Amino acid sequence: MPSGQKFVIADDHPLFRGALKQAIAGLADVGSIIEAGDFESAKAAVAGNEDLDLVLLDLSMPGASGLSGLISLRGIHPTVPVVIVSAYDDAETIRRALELGASGFISKSASMDDIRSAIETVLAGGVAAPSDLDLGVEQDPEISALIKRLQSLTPQQTRVLGMLAEGLLNKQIAYELNVSEATIKAHVSAVLQKLGVDSRTQAVILLGKIGGDALSAA
Incomplete structure (x- = not known):
């Protein structure tokens, strides 16, 4: 039997990684949490762990240029859900992230409860996006x-x-x-x-x- 769920937290800010770890720690059945402070480490963590349950990815970290980082990780491990965690939480960015395969989007301004709830939604097979935001359609x-x-x-x-x-x-x-x-x-x-x-x-x-x-x- 596997010993709990395995997560990757990819964010270059140690304080925010700590906040995400705290949010995950409140979930049931948590196994291991792998931290990555730059995109190279994030890719290595995703490539080296076939049994991942969830990746939390910051859009703007060293080595990754916005949504191209999401595209790269989806190529490395197509089946693992990737949730974008970003301060850039406008409708356009969220919509594009979801269209490019993200399983969810969490604003860095979200509360601990909202972060945990979004993670639970994705782990249950759903898609997590801010409910109070109309994502609209692509204008470009x-x-x-x-x-x-x-x-x-x-x-x-x-x-x-x-x-x-x-x-x-x-x-x-x-x-x-x-x-x-x-x-x-x-x-x-x-x-x-x-x-x-x-x-x-x-x-x-x-x-x-x-x-x-x-x-x-x-």
Whole structure:
């Protein structure tokens, strides 16, 4: 029998990680809590733990550019629920996060009870978003089209895209994923085709539009 549920808390502020740990500690059946203070550590924690039950991810931490961090983690471990925890809690950011596969969104201004309640909702298989906010619809047709294209990627293609965004070469990605370079070339070609771009650079620029723009504008 597994000994409790396993969580990853990815946030670069130790005080806020502590608050999230406190919220989780109030849940039933808590096993282990892995903390990550930067995105590299978060990726390692998600990649190294197949049996995760939940990831709490800050949108703006060292090594991650907004929603592109969510996209990368979803590629690494497609089945684990990821809840975004952010001070950028406008309707646009929340809606985009949910459309890109987040299982929930918690504002950093939420109370301890609200944080715990949101976590419980997601652990029970639901989606947690602020109930008092109308998320509306995407107003930017370019972003809307981009989200649909990103949604069409397979988990492995999503992971490859995340690695392209980090500047890794095909042979480095092949080594990381333990597959042949030819396989990675095929994945890259498929990613470029689905995103409607001609080069890796254009793909990374496109990902940046969903990554940091929402935050820099907030």
